[in-house]
Amino acid sequence: MGELIFLGILAIIGVIMFGMSFGFQTSLLDKSGGPALYPRIVIVVLVIFLVVRCVMIIRSQEELKKKFHFLEILQGSRLIYLLLLLGYAVIIKPLGFVISSVIFAVIAVTFLHKKQYGTFITGKKAAVLYPIMILSIVALYYVFTNYFNVLLPGGILDF
Amino acid sequence: MEFLEILSNVLNPQCILLIIAGVIIGNVFGCIPGLNGPIAVALILPITFTLEVIPSMALIMGIYMGSISGGLVSAILLKIPGTAASVATTFDGYPMAQNGRATDALSYGAFASFFGGIFSAIVLLLLAPILANMAIGFGPWEFFGTAILALSLVCSMMKGRRVKAFIAVAIGLLLKTVGMSPVDGVAVRYTFGNYMLENGFNLIVVIIGVFALPEIIYNVGNIHAKEKAAKVDKRWIFIPKLREIKENLGVMLQSSVIGTVIGILPGMGGGAAGLISYEQAKRTSKHSEKFGTGYEPGIFSCESANNATSGGALVPMLALGVPGDTTTAIIMGAIAMQGITPGPLLSIQQPEVFKTIIFIVFVANIVLFLFQISTIRFMAKIIKIPKFLLFPIISIFCVIGIISIRNSMFDLFSVFLFIVIGYVLDKNGYPLSPFILANVLGNILEENFRRAIIYYGNFGSCLQQVSIGTLFFAMAILVPILMILLDRRKKNKEGQQKA
Numbered sequence: 001m002g003e004l005i006f007l008g009i010l011a012i013i014g015v016i017m018f019g020m021s022f023g024f025q026t027s028l029l030d031k032s033g034g035p036a037l038y039p040r041i042v043i044v045v046l047v048i049f050l051v052v053r054c055v056m057i058i059r060s061q062e063e064l065k066k067k068f069h070f071l072e073i074l075q076g077s078r079l080i081y082l083l084l085l086l087g088y089a090v091i092i093k094p095l096g097f098v099i100s101s102v103i104f105a106v107i108a109v110t111f112l113h114k115k116q117y118g119t120f121i122t123g124k125k126a127a128v129l130y131p132i133m134i135l136s137i138v139a140l141y142y143v144f145t146n147y148f149n150v151l152l153p154g155g156i157l158d159f
Numbered sequence: 160m161e162f163l164e165i166l167s168n169v170l171n172p173q174c175i176l177l178i179i180a181g182v183i184i185g186n187v188f189g190c191i192p193g194l195n196g197p198i199a200v201a202l203i204l205p206i207t208f209t210l211e212v213i214p215s216m217a218l219i220m221g222i223y224m225g226s227i228s229g230g231l232v233s234a235i236l237l238k239i240p241g242t243a244a245s246v247a248t249t250f251d252g253y254p255m256a257q258n259g260r261a262t263d264a265l266s267y268g269a270f271a272s273f274f275g276g277i278f279s280a281i282v283l284l285l286l287a288p289i290l291a292n293m294a295i296g297f298g299p300w301e302f303f304g305t306a307i308l309a310l311s312l313v314c315s316m317m318k319g320r321r322v323k324a325f326i327a328v329a330i331g332l333l334l335k336t337v338g339m340s341p342v343d344g345v346a347v348r349y350t351f352g353n354y355m356l357e358n359g360f361n362l363i364v365v366i367i368g369v370f371a372l373p374e375i376i377y378n379v380g381n382i383h384a385k386e387k388a389a390k391v392d393k394r395w396i397f398i399p400k401l402r403e404i405k406e407n408l409g410v411m412l413q414s415s416v417i418g419t420v421i422g423i424l425p426g427m428g429g430g431a432a433g434l435i436s437y438e439q440a441k442r443t444s445k446h447s448e449k450f451g452t453g454y455e456p457g458i459f460s461c462e463s464a465n466n467a468t469s470g471g472a473l474v475p476m477l478a479l480g481v482p483g484d485t486t487t488a489i490i491m492g493a494i495a496m497q498g499i500t501p502g503p504l505l506s507i508q509q510p511e512v513f514k515t516i517i518f519i520v521f522v523a524n525i526v527l528f529l530f531q532i533s534t535i536r537f538m539a540k541i542i543k544i545p546k547f548l549l550f551p552i553i554s555i556f557c558v559i560g561i562i563s564i565r566n567s568m569f570d571l572f573s574v575f576l577f578i579v580i581g582y583v584l585d586k587n588g589y590p591l592s593p594f595i596l597a598n599v600l601g602n603i604l605e606e607n608f609r610r611a612i613i614y615y616g617n618f619g620s621c622l623q624q625v626s627i628g629t630l631f632f633a634m635a636i637l638v639p640i641l642m643i644l645l646d647r648r649k650k651n652k653e654g655q656q657k658a
Contacts, residue, residue, distance in 0.1 A: 032613045
């Protein structure tokens with residue numbers, strides 16, 4: 001059933017995009033069929049295959065009972081990691097690459113260690129791991145900005 | 160003179176170091192389950208922006224060759240194929256490791272990979288220039304035909320999921336229409352007024368969003384799983400005995416041919432090559448009952464086949480501008496970012512680049528072999544890197560990869576759209592390689608389709624041309640229909656036999 005909903009959403013998006021194609025600006029000199037022709041063909045092909053897939057699902061009990069994988073990305077540890085990534089994306093510009101990456105790495109590593117081994121990182125392991133992590137991120141920033149000319153956000157440190 | 164120039168292009172310290180670096184990175188990504196070649200190439204793309212064409216190709220080809228072969232380590236030691244290409248390696252590699260012969264299994268795999276890689280590189284060297292010469296006379300209609308045939312073949316080969324593959328292709332093509340319309344350059348499509356979308360979604364954002372991050376997020380849910388690897392001897396050189404090589408030469412040759420041919424066909428890749436050649440080796444063996452129990456030809460067959468796909472997949476990419484698998488699709492994107500268009504014109508306009516890339520493939524295979532036979536015992540340790548460290552590190556590299564394109568926060572947020580798309584498609588059996596291929600070929604397809612219409616007046620006139628483009632277009636429609644009919648016939652026969 002979940003897949004049918006997914007296919008339905010795709011079909012609706014396709015129809016909306018088909019409708020939007022009527023608003024594309026067209027050059028008077030263009031003799032290639034216009035900018036709308038190709039997307040329309042793709043949408044028609046997409047909808048045909050969506051219909052075929054829907055029929056295949058409806059005709060098969062096995063397919064109808066199959067679990068649709070989507071919601072698990074929004075549950076448990078996967079959701080937490082996804083939110084961590086989202087948070088990382090939000091803070092990277094204002095705080096800069098180094099600070100935001102350190103925050104992300106510390107939280108992510110702590111969380112995943114707890115998930116993998118059932119305990120937090122403590123004692124000697126923490127004293128070694130966290131400083132190495134921070135130094136590695138600073139080194140990464142230095143190497144990418146200085147040697148590979150990659151513009152990473154400087155943020156509040158602005159170095 | 161030309162050969163000397165190519166030699167000096169490749170055999171200089173910078174290039175050799177980059178090939179070695181690429182092989183190491185590729186091997187590491189290949190041997191860690193959950194990571195693979197496309198992810199490694201996508202993450203390394205920002206670094207290639209700062210390099211010239213040849214050095215960047217050295218790095219990327221090293222990764223490509225290394226990642227395919229790297230999968231054998233975890234396949235043999237953990238029974239978990241590091242990449243899809245190594246699935247068949249688990250059949251005999253793991254039982255051999257369990258019988259206390261892990262070192263032998265790894266050395267067989269390394270040698271077979273080398274054999275397959277070099278074999279396909281020779282085919283690439285011989286076939287790519289011929290194909291490119293044939294394609295020199297191609298016009299827009301022929302290029303359109305080639306691109307649509309490639310997409311159709313990719314979907315047709317996905318047995319049991321053809322309709323899903325076509326849906327994935329259509330989604331990819333539709334996403335590629337976002338931004339400025341090609342040919343006319345007037346219409347801005349589906350941007351909702353956002354100027355960041357005028358150039359469409361960047362290929363790196365799509366690849367990282369669809370391939371790398373969903374895999375990490377999915378694996379976060381299974382992170383508690385603990386793997387116990389078989390032990391590897393502390394040897395310095397891992398190489399099979401001459402007798403073993405002689406005994407398995409026929410199997411390796413047969414599998415390399417299968418692998419190269421499968422590599423040339425778009426969409427099938429190393430996984431299918433390994434499985435098909437394994438079955439073929441089993442069928443033609445006098446001791447087929449030994450397969451699956453840790454039998455040497457089992458490892459030699461699939462490892463030579465999966466590495467042979469690499470050279471095969473590069474043939475259509477270099478000669479026609481049509482990638483043979485997902486990694487070559489990304490490589491094609493990387494070459495395009497260097498301002499070079501792979502395809503028949505490359506061999507005319509920049510023959511030294513064309514030939515140097517082929518030569519790099521040879522060197523990368525040799526470096527890979529030397530690296531593997533001397534470091535396999537260390538690679539066995541890499542698969543033990545704890546995931547709680549690995550996932551955040553890769554996530555940070557993904558972020559660097561996305562930001563490095565144009566320092567855009569929009570790209571960083573749009574990657575979440577592709578995480579969802581990638582997750583939903585992949586986990587519900589919609590293959591990702593047709594989706595990526597559609598993203599790579601989308602522009603080529605539309606541009607040549609519209610140029611062909613301008614040239615011939617309308618689509619009907621295009622179809623009336625006696626040209627290879629018309630033949631390819633017809634094949635693009637007929638091949639999937641034929642495949643479906645053949646499958647149905649086979650199914651009906653099986654049903655009748657059961658009844």
